[in-house]
Amino acid sequence: MTHNPDSPTPRPGAAFWAVLRREFAGYFRTPLAYVFLAVFNAFAISLAFFVGNIYEAGVASLDRFFLYHPWLWAFLAPAAGARLWAEERRQGTIELLLTWPVTVWQAALGKFFAAWLFLGSALLITLPMAFTVCYLGDPDVGVIVSGYVGSFLCAGACLGIAAIASALTRSQVIAFVTGFLACFVLVLVGYGVFDELLSGAFATGTVEEIRRLGLWRNLEPFTLGLIDLRPTAYFLTVAFAGLGLSTLIVERR
């Protein structure tokens, strides 16, 4: 090797892609990823069929399928996101990553999008089922597409929260539990039992405002075939606020 006094300053994009590829491949390095994909699909499909009664509902639409996605993401996004920073801290590799010529933001973006893509791939595997339902009933491809877009955005929001939890600790277990609890609150907001509690305490208008902060109220329009600005902005805001805040936490260390 010859000494190169002008060691290149890497292009920012190179670091982002290198991190993204490493992190995405990282999910498949352990059997956990396959367990994860299997669990997601088993639950997504069985909840839709047995709890949601997707057939008896008489309409071959998928809103019963998506109804349970906030629950799934609340559980599985923190499961996939727990390792984002906690694992770097535990292994001590954070000290490498942050002394390599990349900014925290490049690394954070690469990690976040890798995790989001991983969640997206779990979602993609349910597509055959969606097409089956479509085939058996009256296919409305538009509704399927918007439902999947909504679910993917919802996953990003949960991942944003999970990223904050992961940035705060070196334990994946703690990151998972706190991430899950935070997401769980957002799932409860807008669900039956919780709604009744709220209705007892607040005026109707206020209850509706609170509901809008929950995951389901924002996912619902997507399952009806609508890609509205407001719920889209809601999911993206939560996702990127979580990404930004977690990055600031890591940057301060």
Place this chain on the structure above:
Amino acid sequence: MALIEVSHLEKSYGAIRAVKNVSFSVDRGEVVGFLGPNGAGKSTTMKLLTGYLRPDAGTAVVAGFDVVENPVAAKAHLGYSPEGAPAYGEMTVREFLRFAAELRGLTDPAQRVADTLKLCRLEEVAGQSVDTLSKGYRMRVGFAQAVIHDPAVLILDEPTDGLDPNQKFEVRRILKDMAARKAVIVSTHILEEIAELCTRVIVIAQGEVRCDESKERFLQRGDDLNQVFRKLTA
């Protein structure tokens, strides 16, 4: 200008003042041995110098770039192996080095990885995951990622810690081969390593520089280096 310029560095962890007004500079061709008792502030100084931690006061300049003002440029000229040589355990040695090369934006990363595997004698474990390596190999992987871009400045936190005599010899040999072209700082608890490896000694205790001189002068302080060390750090 020296490759490493540290002036008036200060760092506290809460109430603990880990680094107090530390200043020194290191030129190309120098190998500086960082000595000091446990908790002296050696690792903290290295973390400040590599831009992992932000100093409370003072500056660190690497290859002409201030690590706080211009961190990416400074880090591009820097190789660093933290204490314990952390690495992504689930990756193979080759994948790990490849990642380091890509992240640094090196041209022809495959060639760099091959060269570095050879230089650090890691070829036979290249396909093994880092988690399964013996300590000697693991430390060498940490060393390998630090030199993959042939940096002007090399900072190694206890690179020979826990190695058997053969492995220690091996690491020192590789280091000596490249030292003439670099500014190197190596922390160690092995006093004999000074005579073997270093051209200069900096002794740190309680966050302060207690002595900064050439190896020759340091060795003249006494025949029993342990006693010299005890006196300086008391």
